[in-house]
Amino acid sequence: MESRDYLFKVLVIGNGHVGKTSLVHRYVNEKFNKNYKITVGVDFALKVLAWSDTETVRLQLWDIAGQERFTSMTRIYYKEASGCIIMFDVTDACSFRNVRSWKEDLDSKATLPGGNPLPCILLANKCDLSPWDVPLSSIEQFSKVNGFIGWMDTSVKDNKNISESINFLVERMMTVS
Ligand code: GDP
Numbered sequence: 522m523e524s525r526d527y528l529f530k531v532l533v534i535g536n537g538h539v540g541k542t543s544l545v546h547r548y549v550n551e552k553f554n555k556n557y558k559i560t561v562g563v564d565f566a567l568k569v570l571a572w573s574d575t576e577t578v579r580l581q582l583w584d585i586a587g588q589e590r591f592t593s594m595t596r597i598y599y600k601e602a603s604g605c606i607i608m609f610d611v612t613d614a615c616s617f618r619n620v621r622s623w624k625e626d627l628d629s630k631a632t633l634p635g636g637n638p639l640p641c642i643l644l645a646n647k648c649d650l651s652p653w654d655v656p657l658s659s660i661e662q663f664s665k666v667n668g669f670i671g672w673m674d675t676s677v678k679d680n681k682n683i684s685e686s687i688n689f690l691v692e693r694m695m696t697v698s
């Protein structure tokens with residue numbers, strides 16, 4: 522049997538304080554670090570997945586930091602990305618309103634080699650908290666209208682839907698690559 526290796530660069534974007542750095546740490550190191558630390562620049566972390574007997578997936582997760590206020594990134598950052606995670610905080614309506622700008626920034630600066638938009642998943646994070654400041658129905662609608670492959674409610678804190686959502690994105694990246 523022939524084995525196949527995939528390498529995917531995955532961007533993690535969204536407003537500050539929504540949980541991007543925590544997500545990457547949770548996913549890569551399998552822990553939740555509750556000390557809030559402002560990261561400066563761009564961090565990336567690698568996760569290797571034994572996807573199947575014959576397929577290995579290497580995920581390079583790019584976590585932006587310190588540039589979240591601008592809802593805009595340089596093209597260099599987006600270069601050769603295979604997929605994207607846009608995250609907001611369900612208790613912070615402003616972070617949800619800015620998702621549109623993040624998606625527009627992404628689609629204007631990065632596409633697949635054939636010109637199609639990158640597969641992008643929307644994560645409604647901090648779903649362990651209440652009350653939510655963003656109604657469920659508007660997330661559902663928004664995700665459909667704005668070309669996301671889908672959305673999931675996540676809690677990095679409770680480890681809810683973290684590997685599930687990333688696996689969903691990986692599946693999509695594998696079919697378009
Ligand atoms: P970033 O600025 O988007 O990278 O956000 P951070 O990962 O630094 O997280 C900002 C704050 O939110 C930190 O205090 C985290 O501990 C907290 N946080 C992240 N994810 C969750 C979550 O799912 N639930 C709760 N309750 N807090 C979270």
Ligand code: MG
Binds near residue numbers: 541542559560584585
């Ligand atoms: Mg961060």
